[in-house]
Amino acid sequence: MNRYAADMQRLIDEAxxxxxxxxxxxxxxxxxxxxxxxxxxxxxxxxxxxxxxxxDGFIAWASIGLPKYESTxxxxxxxxxxxxxxxxxxxxxxxxxHRRPAAADAPAADLIANxxxxxxxxxxxxxxxxxxxxxxxxxxxxxxxxxxxxxxxxQPSRRDRSDPSxxx
Numbered sequence: 001m002n003r004y005a006a007d008m009q010r011l012i013d014e015a016x017x018x019x020x021x022x023x024x025x026x027x028x029x030x031x032x033x034x035x036x037x038x039x040x041x042x043x044x045x046x047x048x049x050x051x052x053x054x055x056d057g058f059i060a061w062a063s064i065g066l067p068k069y070e071s072t073x074x075x076x077x078x079x080x081x082x083x084x085x086x087x088x089x090x091x092x093x094x095x096x097x098h099r100r101p102a103a104a105d106a107p108a109a110d111l112i113a114n115x116x117x118x119x120x121x122x123x124x125x126x127x128x129x130x131x132x133x134x135x136x137x138x139x140x141x142x143x144x145x146x147x148x149x150x151x152x153x154x155q156p157s158r159r160d161r162s163d164p165s166x167x168x
Contacts, residue, residue, distance in 0.1 A: 013088065014081045016128045017121055021092045024117075024130075025074035030166075031066060031159045033059045040130045041122060047134040070099040070108075071157065086123040091116055099145075113140035 001009070020039055027035030040046070040055040051061040066072060078093040094115050102108040120132040157163055 010083055013083050013123070013128065017081045017083075017088055017090050017119075018079050018092075020121075020128055020130070021079065021090065021117065021119075022076060025076060025094070026165075028062065028066065029072050029074055029159070030161070030163055031063070032161065033063060036062070038129075040133075041124060044130050045132050046130075047132075049135065049137070066098075067159070068100075070101050071097075071159065072099070073097040088119075088121040088123070088128065090119045090121060092119070102145075108145040110143045110145065111140070112143055114138040 023035060024039040027033070027039065036059060037055055042055070044055050045053060046055060046058040048058070048061075051058055073096070075095045075097075076092055077095070079090065081088060081090045094117065096113045096115055098111040100106070100109045100111055114137070116136045116138060118134045118136060119130050121128050122131045155164070
């Protein structure tokens, strides 16, 4: 492969890996477990601190905890990808928001964390997927909600496939 072709393939692979991470974030935020599963190899593992194990266990764990929130938003920033043949390493910085609804003993709040997703990825049968993921927390805080800036002026998002983003 000539230098130009190798550079183009590297860019294509980097874009595929970055898009894979964004698909993961979308899947989590929309509670779309099929989409989340499609980001991992069947034998892939995830280490979210309180959960460590395979993808099926991760989805079972996340599908119990995440619906308790009114919404979740993963905002991805820096993405560093290094590729070596059919193996890759990636570090994705993200700010993660989990909106906790008000309860009798606590006001509504945003749980906010600055995290990094550190991945080992493999290309199998021409497709990049996560083989191992570790989530690292750089910082976190709880921000109490004191009012709503937008009120109900915008259409609310939905945490399933009825969300308008699924219309194509």
